[in-house]
Every structure is written in structure tokens, then in C-alpha cells.
Amino acid sequence: MSEERFGEFVLVRRHGDGHVAELALDRPKAMNAVSTGMARSLTAACAALGEDPGVRAVVLTSTHERAFCVGADLKERNSFSDADLLRQRPVARAAYTGVLELPVPAIAAVHGFALGGGFELALSCDLIVADRTAVVGLPEVSVGVIPGGGGTQLLPRRVGAARAAELVFTARRVRAEEARELGLVDELVDEGRDREEALALASRIAANSPVGLRAAKKALRLGHGLDLRTGLEVEDAAWRTVAFSGDRAEGVAAFNEKRAPRWPGE
Numbered sequence: 001m002s003e004e005r006f007g008e009f010v011l012v013r014r015h016g017d018g019h020v021a022e023l024a025l026d027r028p029k030a031m032n033a034v035s036t037g038m039a040r041s042l043t044a045a046c047a048a049l050g051e052d053p054g055v056r057a058v059v060l061t062s063t064h065e066r067a068f069c070v071g072a073d074l075k076e077r078n079s080f081s082d083a084d085l086l087r088q089r090p091v092a093r094a095a096y097t098g099v100l101e102l103p104v105p106a107i108a109a110v111h112g113f114a115l116g117g118g119f120e121l122a123l124s125c126d127l128i129v130a131d132r133t134a135v136v137g138l139p140e141v142s143v144g145v146i147p148g149g150g151g152t153q154l155l156p157r158r159v160g161a162a163r164a165a166e167l168v169f170t171a172r173r174v175r176a177e178e179a180r181e182l183g184l185v186d187e188l189v190d191e192g193r194d195r196e197e198a199l200a201l202a203s204r205i206a207a208n209s210p211v212g213l214r215a216a217k218k219a220l221r222l223g224h225g226l227d228l229r230t231g232l233e234v235e236d237a238a239w240r241t242v243a244f245s246g247d248r249a250e251g252v253a254a255f256n257e258k259r260a261p262r263w264p265g266e
Contacts, residue, residue: 067118068109071118110128116137129197211265
């Protein structure tokens, strides 16, 4: 395993052959509250991972034992003037967008508190694995703002408009069992096993074609919410990017020769 640090608060670990990258939030003294500096680091780390052709899956984790991420750094925000807050907005938004626009499958490994912007980081991933200590929610209206890291758009896509409205308007916190029942998280695991299980899932994903994974994620993201005919055109365009690739040729050959594929990644 190799490690690379992006600023003071974000750590990237590449596991095994490097196809699985762990993007670790590492600001434990503040329960991973997203400060301006942390946001910049997260943006830079996501850009680096997205440009790395060897990465096939990303797992977003936390180094804090009791929290995934408690959201925006409200202590920092309290010191801002209106002008400061306006200047900081693009920096914060870029961090959430960086996770959302990772071109490979992304999995959040959640334990403890994942609130506000912390839950929005998890929602920006394709899948969420949570342990039984997880508490999630979007409490922004209770402090006079709204979810601003994608929550008002990502949550309805997960649980439907009415359920998302109830959760946002009440600002309530949801514990792990109910979160799984509502579809706020995808997999519920034993306490302390969220990271391990998410990395194992990422390894299974990373065994597949890197060209296929990127194309499939693009089709899923771009096609969501479109009418069926338009969505099928998005899918067809993605299919054309992989149909004549080296990965496709290798995949078919490996299947016929009854062996594991050796993906060229192109």
C-alpha cells in the first residue's frame, strides 16, 4: 500500500495493485468538519484520482473513530463576513463536485456521524456502506441554511421527492437501521467493518474492465432522469466507446479461453 497526502487533511492510499484508491478524510480533531483548506485538498485529490488511468474504484473513508464527517466547519464559518462566505462558496462546491464527478465507481464507508456536508459527500458516491453506529442527516435548515453540497438534488434521486422533503424540512438525524430501510445507505455492516467491507466491494468492482466501468458510470449518471428514449441514446453512445476497445477484445477472449482477463485498460 502506498500513501500520498493532499494538504493537511486528506490522505490517499492505493491498495494492492493500485486499482483501488482510498480517499481518507483526515481531520480528526474537528471530526472531519470541512474547512476551506480541507475542501481544497479534497478537490485536488479527486482531480488526481480521476486522471489516474490505473484507478478503477475509489473508497471514501474517515480516519476519525466516531465520525465520518460532521459537515461544514461552522467555527470557521462563524468568523466569515458575508463577502468571505461568498468567496468561499466556489471552493466548498468544488470539493463536493470533485467526489460526484469521479469517473470511476465510488463507495462511501460511513460510521458515526455523517451530517450535513458529510452526508452530502457520501451521497456524492455511487454506493454507501455503513456500520451500525452510523447517524446520517441533512440538518442545514436548523441552522438557517439549506443543503448546499448537492443534498437537495442527490437525496430525492435516492429516496424520492416526498421522503427527501421530510428529511430536509425536519432536519432530523436518522440512525443506521432506519437509514438502511429508507435507502439512505445501501449496505449495513457490523460496527467497525464499514471500511473493510467497502474496500472488499471496491476490489470486486476493480476486477472488471476499467474501460467498461468508466463508461457504465457515465451512462448511469448522464441517463438518470431522462426520458427512456433519450436515456437509451446516452447508453448507446457509451456502448460505442467500449465496443471496439482493447478491453472488449480481451474480455471476450478471456471468456472463451476460460481464464481471468488481463485488462489493457484501453
